[in-house]
Amino acid sequence: MWQNKKETLLRVEDIETLESYIDEFDGYFGKMAAYLDEFVANGIAQQSFTEEEVRADLEIALWYSYAWNNIDTYESYYSTVQWMPDSECHAQGCGMWYYRYACALLYCGKLEMALEYAERGVKEEPDYPWGWLTVAKLRSHFGDEQGALEAVDCGLALVPGDYEFTVLQQEIIMGYSLEQMEYHYIHEENDIALQEGQLAEDEGTRDKKQSIAGIVCNQQALAELQELLHISEWEADAPYCAGMMLFQGERIRILFCMNEAAVSKLQVEWMQEKLREIGQEVPALQLRLREDGYGECRLELLMVNRNQTVDLVFYNPETEQSFTLRQREQTDADMEEANGFDFPQLMKLYQKREDGLYYAECWYDEGVMTEHTGMVGQTGEVRKLPCSSPEEYQDMAAQFYDAYSAMGYEFWQSETADWIVAQFPVQLQLEPDGTPAADDALRTLQQEAGSALNESLGWNGAGHVDGWEVGSLLHDSERYVLNLYCLTVDADLALGIMLQALEARVDCSHLKLAVMKADEDSYQLAYSADFSEDFSL
Numbered sequence: 001m002w003q004n005k006k007e008t009l010l011r012v013e014d015i016e017t018l019e020s021y022i023d024e025f026d027g028y029f030g031k032m033a034a035y036l037d038e039f040v041a042n043g044i045a046q047q048s049f050t051e052e053e054v055r056a057d058l059e060i061a062l063w064y065s066y067a068w069n070n071i072d073t074y075e076s077y078y079s080t081v082q083w084m085p086d087s088e089c090h091a092q093g094c095g096m097w098y099y100r101y102a103c104a105l106l107y108c109g110k111l112e113m114a115l116e117y118a119e120r121g122v123k124e125e126p127d128y129p130w131g132w133l134t135v136a137k138l139r140s141h142f143g144d145e146q147g148a149l150e151a152v153d154c155g156l157a158l159v160p161g162d163y164e165f166t167v168l169q170q171e172i173i174m175g176y177s178l179e180q181m182e183y184h185y186i187h188e189e190n191d192i193a194l195q196e197g198q199l200a201e202d203e204g205t206r207d208k209k210q211s212i213a214g215i216v217c218n219q220q221a222l223a224e225l226q227e228l229l230h231i232s233e234w235e236a237d238a239p240y241c242a243g244m245m246l247f248q249g250e251r252i253r254i255l256f257c258m259n260e261a262a263v264s265k266l267q268v269e270w271m272q273e274k275l276r277e278i279g280q281e282v283p284a285l286q287l288r289l290r291e292d293g294y295g296e297c298r299l300e301l302l303m304v305n306r307n308q309t310v311d312l313v314f315y316n317p318e319t320e321q322s323f324t325l326r327q328r329e330q331t332d333a334d335m336e337e338a339n340g341f342d343f344p345q346l347m348k349l350y351q352k353r354e355d356g357l358y359y360a361e362c363w364y365d366e367g368v369m370t371e372h373t374g375m376v377g378q379t380g381e382v383r384k385l386p387c388s389s390p391e392e393y394q395d396m397a398a399q400f401y402d403a404y405s406a407m408g409y410e411f412w413q414s415e416t417a418d419w420i421v422a423q424f425p426v427q428l429q430l431e432p433d434g435t436p437a438a439d440d441a442l443r444t445l446q447q448e449a450g451s452a453l454n455e456s457l458g459w460n461g462a463g464h465v466d467g468w469e470v471g472s473l474l475h476d477s478e479r480y481v482l483n484l485y486c487l488t489v490d491a492d493l494a495l496g497i498m499l500q501a502l503e504a505r506v507d508c509s510h511l512k513l514a515v516m517k518a519d520e521d522s523y524q525l526a527y528s529a530d531f532s533e534d535f536s537l
Contacts, residue, residue, distance in 0.1 A: 357490060369396050
């Protein structure tokens with residue numbers, strides 16, 4: 001068994017703090033990464049150590065990779081890939097180091113390199129079982145079934161009867177793809193629920209699918225998408241993909257906030273429809289910017305996100321200012337009761353009673369219609385019903401709507417809802433043209449915080465994230481913040497829900513929450529983690 005005999009910059013109390021973020025089945029991995037970030041930043045600022053020294057520290061590399069790999073987003077895996085090489089010179093005999101680096105390489109789509117490091121890991125420390133797990137998957141992916149099964153046998157010899165190895169053995173024999181082998185949770189009970197479709201989409205399965213999409217690149221599909229967009233000057237996996245595209249007869253920049261493998265999973269038909277929608281929206285959005293006092297702005301950049309939303313970046317050459325607008329997804333307010341009425345994939349109804357506000361919602365996802373009912377502020381009850389197709393869901397959703405509308409439930413009117421903005425200070429670098437540069441930490445914060453808010457507000461029937469932006473403070477143009485805007489049916493209830501959810505996932509030491517009630521026209525600061533009051537939008 002490998003033991004770290006190298007000196008580390010971490011103190012005993014630092015390691016105890018990091019260990020406190022781990023519980024029996026899970027951990028506060030965002031807090032773990034944030035603690036390390038602060039440790040590194042403070043140490044370098046106080047000249048306790050250099051950046052070269054901290055990056056070469058094996059113990060810090062192991063803690064960082066543990067946190068980032070468990071956050072399970074492309075950005076966090078990419079962070080592992082960027083950090084680990086500097087400590088490789090100290091990793092001899094450490095199977096854990098090779099295993100974590102190989103996993104991160106795998107999720108960044110660098111499969112040949114992942115296999116190389118996975119194989120080196122089991123040679124360095126053959127008694128570390130989990131290295132054999134990655135070796136088996138990658139050998140199978142590259143067509144070596146016999147070698148893959150031999151790797152599984154090596155793993156089972158070290159951890160007899162282990163659930164992960166036992167399942168993997170069957171999947172290799174059945175010819176499962178690498179993506180299918182990765183669509184698992186570690187703990188048996190959770191994984192069985194995942195495989196049997198017992199987990200709702202926003203319990204983390206959507207994020208997991210998005211991470212898996214970045215593993216294997218479909219080169220043909222990628223080429224078809226690039227041809228559709230007439231892409232030139234293509235840049236891949238740095239960490240995102242970007243190029244120049246032809247849009248409405250002009251060349252503009254497009255940024256895919258994902259790696260090439262994930263880009264190749266985007267459907268050409270979806271992209272065609274999205275471009276058609278954007279083409280129709282651009283004139284109205286330009287008019288909106290002019291009416292809001294931002295002058296004549298032109299569309300300069302399309303940012304395609306993994307959740308299939310698109311950010312439109314407009315630029316005013318006279319003021320050299322950029323403005324980011326997110327293309328809105330369908331909401332309840334967009335629905336019209338008419339012939340051909342379609343129920344959205346997620347339908348949410350509310351009823352006000354003497355003891356509080358109640359919700360009833362349903363949604364469709366891959367053969368299942370989920371019904372979720374309860375009192376706002378509580379997680380409520382979940383019922384899952386077999387649903388063979390989106391067409392059948394329309395009928396079932398209509399029955400759901402009829403039943404609850406008869407009891408007095410109705411769609412919530414957004415104009416009567418409250419708004420809450422969660423604001424985080426961020427460090428931001430600007431491109432020479434004044435547009436924000438791609439930033440791994442910012443993207444991770446936005447995705448982690450947004451996911452935490454959507455999950456917590458959604459499962460408590462309290463609302464959802466309606467959009468986000470990065471900009472400078474009104475009173476200090478050199479200080480930048482990330483704003484996450486949440487629409488909620490009850491701001492007083494939502495504040496506590498949001499704070500608890502964010503503290504479990506991200507660093508909230510400088511978080512601010514501000515509320516704008518339905519009958520108000522400005523935000524009022526409601527919470528400040530560091531007691532400062534320098535809030536503005």
